[in-house]
Amino acid sequence: MRIAVTGAGGYVARNLVPTLVSQGHTVTAVDGSPTLPWTAEAAVRAVRADVRDAPAMRAALDGTDLVFHLAARITLRQTDPLAWSVNTDGVRTVARAALAVGVGRLVHCSSVHAYDLASGVIDETSPRAVRAGLPVYDRSKARGELELARVVDAGLDAVTVNPTGIYGPVDHVGRLAPTNAVLRRAALGTAFLDVAGGFDFVDVRDVVAGLLLAARLGRTGEGYLLAGERLVMHEMLGAVAGLLGRRPPLLTVPFACARAIGVVAGPLSRRDGVDALSPAALGTLRAAPHVCSGKARRELGYAPRPSRETLRDTAAFLVTSGALRRTRARTGR
Known part of the structure; x- marks a missing residue:
């Protein structure tokens, strides 16, 4: 075709x-x-x-x-x-x-x-x-x-x-997708804090x-x-860090505090390709909707894999691709 x-x-x-x-x-x-x-x-x-x-x-x-x-x-x-x-x-x-x-x-x-x-x-x-x-x-x-x-x-x-x-391998090593960029920080052990909430x-x-x-x-x-x-951010980042023997995030920040931190830390995080403290990103995590894919399952036969498999494969990809040896990762689709 x-x-x-x-x-x-x-x-x-x-x-x-x-x-x-x-x-x-x-x-x-x-x-x-x-x-x-x-x-x-x-x-x-x-x-x-x-x-x-x-x-x-x-x-x-x-x-x-x-x-x-x-x-x-x-x-x-x-x-x-x-x-x-x-x-x-x-x-x-x-x-x-x-x-x-x-x-x-x-x-x-x-x-x-x-x-x-x-x-x-x-x-x-x-x-x-x-x-x-x-x-x-x-x-x-x-x-x-x-x-x-x-x-x-x-x-x-x-x-x-x-x-x-969307997350998981295979990604552009030099400009990781947003979620993969966050996971990269966890894999490096440099995710000192995360934000309350989660997403699908x-x-x-x-x-x-x-x-x-x-x-x-x-x-x-x-x-x-x-x-x-649907994954809680703290557990998601901690799982990747644990797979690679790195320190998990030390602190989960409430949304109200995250907004204030974002004013100062936001520009610094964007420099490294992570924009997790932007108003849009925080709004998404706070909404944390339950997303139903029943229609795709019934009509298409859609059957996504368990998250533990994706997190394991993402950690392996970050290591084998050399992404952890780079000092920066830019977001992109």
């Missing part, structure tokens, strides 16, 4: 593209960055293009049977014009291009953040992230899904998956499995939450 992957330089794609190649597919890897890790692969054609560029998207997707739209800009800011544009205009442009050139199906990788996390319990019927004051990432992901729905109404066969917090985290390999299942079995126009397991 001929498959296109947008956001091909990102974290999820780093796991998806090799899987597609191993299954015998030919892949068009679309990304705005000048270099991609698979340029030596005979089965991968690298295309440098902006997902908001309509002619470039039509050219890149022409002749493909299936598109995985992974391109997104992740940010913890309240406002970010580029993130809004990529996460909304980018979805619309890619979807319209797919419809125009006759792509058989598009699978859009959105996020649990497209839902209002303050809902408490989240399933596919829960309120969307449209409230004023929510982080721009949340609002833009919700709007991106609306843009896709309009193109589906025009005739595109598309489905959406909504992963929770899902292994990136299970996200890839969910994307492939949605491509085969998902119903047109439907969305599927891909949850993993």
Whole structure:
């Protein structure tokens, strides 16, 4: 099968593209960055293009049977014009291009953040992230899904998956995804404190499995939450530290104190690729919704692995990849 992957330089794609190649597919890897890790692969054609560029998207997707739209800009800011544009205009442009050139199906990788996390319990019927004051990432992901729905109404066969917090191997060693960057600090034994609360985290390999299942079995126009397991931050960081014989965090900070600490420590943590004390990050941990992936389990056969396996494999990856020898890690998807 001929498959296109947008956001091909990102974290999820780093796991998806090799899987597609191993299954015998030919892949068009679309990304705005000048270099991609698979340029030596005979089965991968690298295309440098902006997902908001309509002619470039039509050219890149022409002749493909299936598109995985992974391109997104992740940010913890309240406002970010580029993130809004990529996460909304980018979805619309890619979807319209797919419809125009006759792509058989598009699978859009959105996020649990497209839902209002303050809902408490989240399933596919829960309120969307449209409230004023929510982080721009949340609002833009919700709007991106609306843009896709309009193109589906025009005739595109598309489905959406909504992963929770993604972590696990394999990642970009030089710019670890946000949760992996936090786990790296625990693995180094330099996570002196953590914040009260937790979240639902899902292994990136299970996200890839969910994307492939949605491509085969998902119903047109439907969305599927891909949850993993709800983890308490203190236990999560302590588990990784313990696996490598490092000291676990010494103190769990209440949310009220964390906000005050974040004013001073936030800029320092961002310098090392960790933004766990930003208002958006703290808000996510405080909301700590229960995310239901029953629909994906019933309709797709989605079956995520236990968190202990992901934490073990992440600790091993951080060691074998050399990530623990680096002095800094930058966040990225």
